[in-house]
Amino acid sequence: MKIAPLIEALNTRPDVEHLLVHTGQHYDRRMSQAFFDDLGMPRPDMDLGVGSGSHAEQTASVMVEFEKVLLCERPDWVVVVGDVNSTMACTITAKKLGVKVAHVEAGLRSRDMSMPEEINRLVTDRLSDLLLTPDRLSSGNLLQEGVPVEKIRFVGNIMIDTLEAHRDRAALLDVAEVVRRNLLLPGTVVPDLSKGFALLTMHRPSNVDQVEVLEPILAFLTGEVAPVIPLIWPIHPRTGKMLESFGLWDKAAWCPGLVLTHPLGYHEMLRLNMQAVVALTDSGGLQEECCVLGTPCLTLRWNTERPVTLKEHGGAGVLVGNSVERIRHEFHAALGTERAPQRPEFWDGRAAMRCVTAIFEV
Template sequence: MSRQKILSVVGARPNFMKVAPLHRALDEREGVDSRIVHTGQHYDEEMSDVFFRQLGLPEPDVYLGVGSGTHAEQTARVMTAFEEVVFDEEPDVIVVVGDVNSTVACSLVAAKCHVPVAHVEAGLRSGDRDMPEEVNRVVTDQLSDYLFVTEPSGVDNLRAEGAHDEQVHFVGNVMIDSLVQFRKKAQQRPIIEDLGLGGADYALMTMHRPSNVDHKEPLTEVVQMTRQLADRLEVVFPAHPRTQNRLDEFGLREQIEAPGVHLLDPLGYLDFLRLMEEAAVVVTDSGGIQEETTFLQVPCLTIRENTERPVTITKGTNELLSLDPEAVVKRAEDRLGQARAANGRPDKWDGHAAERIAEVLLGEG
């Protein structure tokens, strides 16, 4: 009997936490040849290596090394390189995760090569087509044969867009699978002690979305927000490379490097997970962090006008705020005085989403 070959695509760091548990769930089954294709969309190769090691992922079977560029340039390079992989590997299924450019690029190639596509994190919608991720999500779902959904809103969105019920599978959240698996290991990391934060309240902060960092005016607001937060509590800010580049470009680095602000290079998964779990409050514009803080029941202030993950608001500790330094600092102070919510975790966020996906792909259910 021939082995079923499944290619899982990763392109940027958030993808690694999603593919790692799925690869393990597939790899432990007989008759499955699970392979990982790393497009190299994320240009920080050293950090990619750190994530692969910490998540227990093997070296990618294929590394495309497409690098950065405009959305069109990057998507085109991924498509050209990935088409050769599909011809060489002849996979039975191609798994794409999330909403980065690699996700939509590999979905397009797979569809044109008549290979079934499985989209993990299908159906998430912000309703904001100005976000490139939203366009990637919509297009990928239209091309996919298997639609694996993390929360009930995803099922509703896909049905409204015409997806067939047999395509849609509510399986839970594979990112939470990784969190559950590595939570105890992360608690052993010395990052808090290394930063001199033992026993102190601190805010954990990330900012990377173009609307918040790509222009001087909003990034200046981010700097002001950071400094004002640091007047109240320590701020740990692992800054995305795009954010660091803009701080230098706009001459804002000296302003943000104030007392109480720990401006860091990007961190590995385990260090970031420990910082997130023990933070007094998290301030972010990330999608995945909204989910992780919901599971951990850590207060999260998301600096965006919308979210594609509404369960993090209705079930979790997340709330949306505009980029208004005074308002954000005031809300952070309010959250410091509140007990952590205990609303319960979203359905099927239990550490077993990858197993449910594998069962569907292999016809075990």
């Protein structure tokens, strides 16, 4: 979702050769190949096929395979995006070979060192030659850390480039049909969604890896949300695995009003977000989309690296962590909240072009 607009912007530069390297860190077809298809992206020039593993295994595997790419291709720049293990691994590998690195989505900070993504962000930003920030709060974070101002470029949110480019196509989809064709359990009764529904995504270890956390959240969802409003829950593979291991799967699967689906494609998920009465999520990207779409968002985290999406900064989100009491309070408040789309500065659909311009100005 972040690479697609960047490729489109690079294609306007006939003087530049660019190669797309897919590390294969996200290997589930519904969560990887489907996005290439949805966004009309070309097949990667190289697929490193790293797959799953521990953080150390993934990072090491990416470094080993990406080093081969760099030694063969000898690029002038490596452009990395986001905060996954591949982002950090490719950055370290490039810098050790003397290749310049540009980081798209630089400067995001949660201040939570228990999050692997925070470590990836800190290392990547420390090593990068060009830091392309999505908002002014992120630029400020870098300045406070002592990053020279000449290395920072405020370009806006590249995720919103993708949203704006695909909003009209997503709007053509029928919500009920999206849900029906992605049902995780065939035969599930799909409730009437025309009068509104809630949308849930949840995959972070802090929410799903401990039964004492996941079970109370599930009890709230099945006992207090689904009886009030239909709840659509695209199940992340990690979450499904943990539900089964804790003996909670049947409680989720057979709850009236709770509809489990496979992971959705980009357009499908965007369509649901465009119509949802409220979203509950621990996903960073969904927080950003809710901000622009105006969907009231309950962020299932105690902190966020995207504070610009929160109400106190003009956004649509509120931090609720995994406290059922806080989730309950904010859920009922959100049910009576009107949509209020917000557009932070430079979240205008042209961030990718500013990224490319910045790279060639260095």
